[in-house]
Amino acid sequence: AKAWILRHQFVGFPKASDFEMKLEELPDPKDGEMILEALYLSVDPYMRYVCEQVIVSKNPAFSVGSYVVANCGWRSFVLSDGTELTPIVSDWPKDIPLSFALGAIGMPGLTALYGLEEICQLKAGETLLVNAAAGAVGSVVGQIGKIKGCRVVGCAGSDAKVAYLKELGFDQAFNYKTVGSLEEALREASAEGYDCYFENVGGEFSSAVMPQMKPFGRIAVCGSISLYNDTVPQTGPYIHAHMIFKQLKMEGFLCHRWSYKNEESLRRLLLCVLSLLTWMEHITQGFENMPAAFMGMLQGDNIGKAVVQV
Numbered sequence: 001a002k003a004w005i006l007r008h009q010f011v012g013f014p015k016a017s018d019f020e021m022k023l024e025e026l027p028d029p030k031d032g033e034m035i036l037e038a039l040y041l042s043v044d045p046y047m048r049y050v051c052e053q054v055i056v057s058k059n060p061a062f063s064v065g066s067y068v069v070a071n072c073g074w075r076s077f078v079l080s081d082g083t084e085l086t087p088i089v090s091d092w093p094k095d096i097p098l099s100f101a102l103g104a105i106g107m108p109g110l111t112a113l114y115g116l117e118e119i120c121q122l123k124a125g126e127t128l129l130v131n132a133a134a135g136a137v138g139s140v141v142g143q144i145g146k147i148k149g150c151r152v153v154g155c156a157g158s159d160a161k162v163a164y165l166k167e168l169g170f171d172q173a174f175n176y177k178t179v180g181s182l183e184e185a186l187r188e189a190s191a192e193g194y195d196c197y198f199e200n201v202g203g204e205f206s207s208a209v210m211p212q213m214k215p216f217g218r219i220a221v222c223g224s225i226s227l228y229n230d231t232v233p234q235t236g237p238y239i240h241a242h243m244i245f246k247q248l249k250m251e252g253f254l255c256h257r258w259s260y261k262n263e264e265s266l267r268r269l270l271l272c273v274l275s276l277l278t279w280m281e282h283i284t285q286g287f288e289n290m291p292a293a294f295m296g297m298l299q300g301d302n303i304g305k306a307v308v309q310v
């Protein structure tokens with residue numbers, strides 16, 4: 001089996017030389033174990049999941065040919081004892097690609113749903129702002145916002161992404177890389193400000209948004225991708241005055257906090273994809289291209305969910 005190994009921790013932005021491909025010998029599975037073959041690898045800022053098919057099974061709970069989502073690194077094949085696997089529902093619709101189990105009907109979809117419902121407690125008629133809006137999480141956030149009857153503003157890093165957001169039904173979208181002033185662009189997109197802010201980017205972006213939150217606004221801190229590869233911690237943003245005088249609520253979250261209801265939530269997301277939700281993927285072919293796909297995603301190459309088809 002092939003495996004991508006991290007040679008050492010990243011220093012600054014990841015480089016090709018930080019990764020090494022190795023061959024691993026897989027032992028024969030014992031009772032309770034099985035061998036999984038990777039079909040799609042999820043390309044995430046934090047590198048996690050794989051969509052796998054069971055090819056050999058000595059575990060009665062998983063039959064040969066069934067599909068699972070596993071957390072087992074960048075590997076072409078892996079030995080599993082069946083723990084920490086999420087089975088892909090047996091009635092998965094034939095016309096929906098399995099790779100969606102890594103995106104809209106997987107962890108990014110759950111993240112969008114929980115951030116909006118549990119943290120923002122988004123209500124119809126409110127104005128929602130989301131950044132990294134054309135990505136895996138952001139594109140679901142905006143669409144759920146529309147389904148809930150909200151006015152949705154999104155920003156992303158290219159004109160093609162902005163056009164995609166308009167196609168998805170976002171009310172306003174702008175390219176944060178080409179606007180002269182982020183503050184002005186945010187004001188133009190919603191002169192009255194924002195009730196909810198789904199935060200994926202952090203840093204200076206947050207500093208620009210805080211003054212434009214409405215009183216009693218809610219901020220779901222999901223990620224801070226603009227800071228992940230910094231070697232020197234940023235100072236600021238200095239947000240306290242806005243938090244106090246506008247009585248804002250800001251809460252960080254990890255999507256597994258609500259994992260006890262994942263099964264029901266994944267069913268809800270599946271129904272959304274079947275009816276309303278549009279979903280794009282950025283597919284890179286070939287296991288050997290995983291590091292390049294990972295670095296490309298961090299630079300914004302992807303529209304929609306980035307995956308590698310093994």
Ligand code: NDP
Pocket residue numbers: 043044045046107108111132133134135136137138155156157158161200201221222223224225226227253254255256297298299300301302304305306
């Ligand atoms: P995406 O599919 O959104 O891909 C990452 C995107 O981030 C890129 O396409 C790029 O888009 C944008 N980006 C990269 N650098 C910057 C920057 N300096 N400033 C602004 N945007 C940048 O990834 P995900 O949807 O998987 O993840 C989105 C966020 O959600 C991340 O912060 C991630 O860590 C977080 N997350 C948190 C979870 C949780 O449980 N809390 C779970 C899952 C994800 P662009 O071209 O627009 O710049």
